Amino acid sequence: MFDATEADQLRALAARAISQPLVTHIYTADPSAHVFEDRVWVYASHDIEASVAFNDNGDHFGMEDYHVLRMDSPEGEAVDCGVVLHVRDVPWAARQMWAPTAAARDGRYYLYFPAKGPDELFRIGVAVGDRPEGPFVAEPEPMAWSHSIDPAVFADADGSHYLYFGGIWGGQLQKYRDNVYDPSHEEPVGAEPALGPRVARLAQDMRQFAEPPREILILDGEGRPLRADDTARRYFEGPWLHRYGGRYYLSYSTGDTHLLCYATGDSPYGPFVHQGTILEPVVGWTTHHSICEFEGRWYLFYHDSLLSGGVTHLRSVKVTPLEHDADGRIRVIDPYGA
Ligand code: FUB
Numbered sequence: 001m002f003d004a005t006e007a008d009q010l011r012a013l014a015a016r017a018i019s020q021p022l023v024t025h026i027y028t029a030d031p032s033a034h035v036f037e038d039r040v041w042v043y044a045s046h047d048i049e050a051s052v053a054f055n056d057n058g059d060h061f062g063m064e065d066y067h068v069l070r071m072d073s074p075e076g077e078a079v080d081c082g083v084v085l086h087v088r089d090v091p092w093a094a095r096q097m098w099a100p101t102a103a104a105r106d107g108r109y110y111l112y113f114p115a116k117g118p119d120e121l122f123r124i125g126v127a128v129g130d131r132p133e134g135p136f137v138a139e140p141e142p143m144a145w146s147h148s149i150d151p152a153v154f155a156d157a158d159g160s161h162y163l164y165f166g167g168i169w170g171g172q173l174q175k176y177r178d179n180v181y182d183p184s185h186e187e188p189v190g191a192e193p194a195l196g197p198r199v200a201r202l203a204q205d206m207r208q209f210a211e212p213p214r215e216i217l218i219l220d221g222e223g224r225p226l227r228a229d230d231t232a233r234r235y236f237e238g239p240w241l242h243r244y245g246g247r248y249y250l251s252y253s254t255g256d257t258h259l260l261c262y263a264t265g266d267s268p269y270g271p272f273v274h275q276g277t278i279l280e281p282v283v284g285w286t287t288h289h290s291i292c293e294f295e296g297r298w299y300l301f302y303h304d305s306l307l308s309g310g311v312t313h314l315r316s317v318k319v320t321p322l323e324h325d326a327d328g329r330i331r332v333i334d335p336y337g338a
Contacts, residue, residue: 013283014306016336021307021316022069022078029315030099031301033292036132040294042069042301043102047314058170060313063097068133074299074319084134085111085127091140094118099288103153103161110206111136112151122172124151124165126207145209148173154241162268166197167237179212193225194234199269217271218263226274232257233274238288245328251278253287260289262330280334285312291322298322304335
């Protein structure tokens, strides 16, 4: 697949990689890491070779099921708990089980996942289990108002849970305004404000939104919405929320510029002000992450395609320490800076 030069470059990057895949017997991606029962649980996409031609919709990401990885600590071994949900067990879903996330409430565990229905539109579903590692039983219908991809749940200190989601291009977010699909809508261009991720508080039963999802505003340092052509900073996909030092941090992928970056705000709904980069580009087109605190230390879970020799839809989940400095700024991580 790669000529000698590319193979040499990959070997050089592999030698400098700051971390190794959590597991190597399967390809895993889109890590959503959570601490439940004093352990780390990583809910991940399970990448496969689906033999679907590459296209801008990402149809070559033809995943069919989810695995959960269990770790006694982020620096320990990862144990694959096996398949926790398969597309054939989701009544409304047809294909493309993309990036999942999870939450816990009152002793039950909730797996949130996007998939395409027979109408080719992504929606977000929830599956419920009694253990962090499942098994999970899918609700018969996707969540009302849900659309697009990349759900991420944030549990706030007051017990409220918020679900963030959305991705442009193959993730279809550009086709929606105010939660309504219109195929004539396109991604904004030029100086128009970029699209933002969506957020809604979850209902007590964790199976539905408690309110219609709203769009999050991401601002530049002068208080202006990020422009659509500001591709090194604008939102593309993969939202994540964490709280540090009393502030809310929204982090996300910039997609075609391959960065993970972050913005901060005073409310889980935003607005958020762009602050900087978290992770420089990885091998592979996509970059997707989660941020997790364990015993007072912070970690970035991410993925790259080194193990597969650069195949963009065959990725591996990794973890590395993440540092906030005294001002709360996140230190930039070079994935090949060892
Ligand atoms: O894994 C499929 C898609 O690739 C995810 O939904 C995106 O975030 C990107 O990682």
